[in-house]
Amino acid sequence: MYRQTARTRILDAAEELFSGGGYDATPTARIAELAGVPKGLLFHYFPRKIDVLISLVDERTLVTEEEVEAVPGDAAGALSRLARRLPLHASPAMRRILFREADTHGSVRERLGRLNAEIIRRARFALELAMPGGRGDAARLEAAAATFAAVLLYQESLCQLTGHHIDPDAVAELIVHALG
Amino acid sequence: MYRQTARTRILDAAEELFSGGGYDATPTARIAELAGVPKGLLFHYFPRKIDVLISLVDERTLVTEEEVEAVPGDAAGALSRLARRLPLHASPAMRRILFREADTHGSVRERLGRLNAEIIRRARFALELAMPGGRGDAARLEAAAATFAAVLLYQESLCQLTGHHIDPDAVAELIVHALG
Amino acid sequence: MYRQTARTRILDAAEELFSGGGYDATPTARIAELAGVPKGLLFHYFPRKIDVLISLVDERTLVTEEEVEAVPGDAAGALSRLARRLPLHASPAMRRILFREADTHGSVRERLGRLNAEIIRRARFALELAMPGGRGDAARLEAAAATFAAVLLYQESLCQLTGHHIDPDAVAELIVHALG
Amino acid sequence: MYRQTARTRILDAAEELFSGGGYDATPTARIAELAGVPKGLLFHYFPRKIDVLISLVDERTLVTEEEVEAVPGDAAGALSRLARRLPLHASPAMRRILFREADTHGSVRERLGRLNAEIIRRARFALELAMPGGRGDAARLEAAAATFAAVLLYQESLCQLTGHHIDPDAVAELIVHALG
DNA sequence: CATGAATGAGCTTTCATTCAT
DNA sequence: AATGAATGAAAGCTCATTCAT
CATH class of the missing domain: 1.10.10.60 (Homeodomain-like)
Known part of the structure; x- marks a missing residue:
């Protein structure tokens, strides 16, 4: 039927x-x-x-891990683009499920872990490429990438739970400035 | 008995x-x-x-909202101290409950919201006092405080779920550098 | 199975x-x-x-409300027949439930109310038809019908609770005599 | 205390x-x-x-069984008085309890039985005394007394359950007329 | 007498899961 | 593949009753 x-x-x-x-x-x-x-x-x-x-999670959540081109010199723009286009193909509902049920089952946790890693990887890539000369040591760059990932991942939950809105673009600009 | x-x-x-x-x-x-x-x-x-x-949540969770002294000139130190001493009196277990059950009941959500607001308030306070002359506009300062709060709140969950560890001190230093 | x-x-x-x-x-x-x-x-x-x-109550209790033929001149017989054939299709057990649980739920109460109304209607009808000339005013006829209904409805409970038996035929004869 | x-x-x-x-x-x-x-x-x-x-039931319910004077010739009046003054000392609430919980415990049932018997006894007494000459045989008198008792006992429940009101005075008059 | 914590059997209801058709 | 009745373990919760203080 x-x-x-x-x-x-x-x-x-x-x-x-x-x-x-x-x-x-x-x-x-x-x-x-x-x-x-x-x-x-x-x-x-x-x-x-x-x-x-x-x-x-298997079928309606895809963490895209392909290479991304980055424009040297425009790190803030690259991060903003990353924020607007998470490397995650999933509906808003699926995103909520992913974050909410992360401890319900390993497969969900694994997917979330991959997503986090991928965001960090891309953020690092964008920042590395965009800041020639390697000003700022590796540790700071790592912290910057992880921070940006944390904000992107939890921005939605935070807003829903606390009512406080975070603007990813402002955070992108902030981070780039920190490494500039 | x-x-x-x-x-x-x-x-x-x-x-x-x-x-x-x-x-x-x-x-x-x-x-x-x-x-x-x-x-x-x-x-x-x-x-x-x-x-x-x-x-x-009522009895084993306390968001301390009293004033804090800040040492002008040492913003990074103030943030590090904030990270080490969240304005939250609660056992590690209670913290996990707070973050995990935030959508189970309004009272939990409310407590988490208060905590978030208090962290932002303190971070903002530390940054304002520490950076004389008001370099960096208000919006950037706001983004910095919110970013720091997001990292502090989700650092533990993130580590548990993704295995990725974030060092709050590094983030503190990064943020201060961004506003410097 | x-x-x-x-x-x-x-x-x-x-x-x-x-x-x-x-x-x-x-x-x-x-x-x-x-x-x-x-x-x-x-x-x-x-x-x-x-x-x-x-x-x-819905499925095993039916208050029949169709018209009934009455033989003019034999009111007592009509009432006796009414007593023997209550306008209620229900097993003895269901009858007990109906009377006993009347305040447990509205639907039971409603059914009992309909039954009472129907008995009164039929008793009135039998008495009206059977006594030509309208001897006895309307109020007395109404009281007679209600009395007969009360006796029919509670006869069984009364017997069970007090041990006192009431003969509906005798009551029928009494009532007819009162209006005669 | x-x-x-x-x-x-x-x-x-x-x-x-x-x-x-x-x-x-x-x-x-x-x-x-x-x-x-x-x-x-x-x-x-x-x-x-x-x-x-x-x-x-023991302490707040009393079935008065003392003798009552009856005025010969005014049976209807005697019954009406009986209706207005049931041989039962009890608050309206206690009355409701008596009828409702009759099958919950024997002592309640017993009290209700005594009340019924007493009402019948008095009704019979009133009717006997009031109608000299013994018109109407004993069986009819018995039915009359029982009918009146049934109406008195269940009048309140009936009204509450079915919304139909019965006037005891009208029933008294009816019954006396039946034996007249 | 006074108190309210303690006890555990039993209640209605829920629910993932099975299975015959 | 499709169906919904069947199953029973377990859940949250109620409540008469006991008892130490």
Whole structure:
């Protein structure tokens, strides 16, 4: 009746519900209901509840690790671009799931770790290329990259939890200035 | 039989278990068991499960908001000191609970919000006092304070989730350099 | 395993137990046990315990409100027939439940109210038709109908609670005589 | 601290709560709370919960069984007076308890049985004395007395449950007319 | 008498998961 | 693949009752 769409609709429903109320607080029955499929079918596609989360992260979250070109001399611009285009292909809902359920299952944690590493790598790359002459030692550069990654990763959560908004562009400019 | 200790032991047990497996994944029965009290007694002190979490945050978490002295000229030192002494009186376990269960209940979120605001306030204060002449505009100072707060708040989670360690002292030095 | 019978067996068991010990004093576990189904299945069909009672009243209690023919001149006979055939399709057990749990839930109360109204309507109809000339004013006729309804409704409870038996036929004859 | 009032206040509270929500639905804790006494004290005065109900019925319900004078010739008046002054000394709340909890415990049932018997006895007495010559045979007189008792006992419940009001005076007049 | 912490059996309800069709 | 009834362990919570002080 649903052909290949049943599985997709289950994942759609789970994405919405996990992102809203959290994995633990979402019964499989509600996922099936929202997906419009019978409860049994859910377990046909995903033998255990955790498999829904795992598949979600596996299939709807992609940390892009390809090389990026950087324009020497415009480190701030490169960081801003990084902020606007996280190396993460994922819907806002999936992002929330990724951060929220990081300790629910290893596969989620692993994905988040990869994302963090990739952001750091790119930030480091941008800063290195952009600041010729290697002013500022390696340790400071490392701290700068890690700081930028932390801000990017938690900016959204922080805003949601504390109401305090952080402007990534301002942080980018700040960091570049620190290394300039 | 337990005098005034039963309630305390329940909170002790909850602190340990919530910090370990999370609020949702911890049955009240296990809390009681670890506390060495009958299940019913838990509900004598805490009518609903969520009240255990609320009391924990209420009683074992204190965001200190008193004024702090700052030494003009040593902004990096002030930030380092802030990092080493968060304006938060709480055990490591309670800290984990605070960050992890922020979306489980409003009272937890509120406490985390207050903590964030207080860190930003102190960081701003330290930076303002330390950099005479007001070099660097207000917006940049604001970004610097918020960045430092984000790093302090999530440093521990980040390390736990991604394995990547951030050195707050290095970040402090970086930020001060940016405003210098 | 049970086909369409599981739900029926649950209602059967509930009917027996509610009628015996009362709604409040009957644990859902005993209903399931008597029905020979697992506890969980009861909540599959009836999400809350009260839904068992509501369904019971809804499905196993019918107040028939169709018109009735009355033989002019034989009011006592009509009332006796009314007593023997209450406009209520329900087992003796369901009758007991109806009277006993009237304040447990609105739906039970509503059903009992409808039954009372219907008995009064029929009694009035029988008396009106049977006594040509309208001897006895309207108020007396109304009191007669209400009295007969009260006796019919509570006759069984009264007997059970006080041990005192009332003969509806004698009351019918009495009432007709009063209006004669 | 309360001297002899504690026990009284417990009974007061129980009377209010039993009459409102019913015996089963009233926790002993709420009784103690409303009475303003600690839970333990309740069980000092009443070892089991049911003892509260029993004491209530024992002490706050009195079926008066003394002789009554009847005025020959005014049966309707005698019945009306009986309706207005039930041979029952009890608050409206206690009345509700008596009818509602009749199957909760034997002592309540017994009291209700005594009340019913006494009403029948008085109604019979009034009718016998008032109608000289013994018109109407004994069986009809018996039915008349029982009918009047049924109406008096359940009039209040009926009104509460079905919304239908019965006027005892009209029933009195009706019954007397039936025997006249 | 007075107190309220302590006790544990039992309650309703939830839920992931299985399985026959 | 599709269906939803079936299952039972476990959850949160209630409550009459006990008891040490």
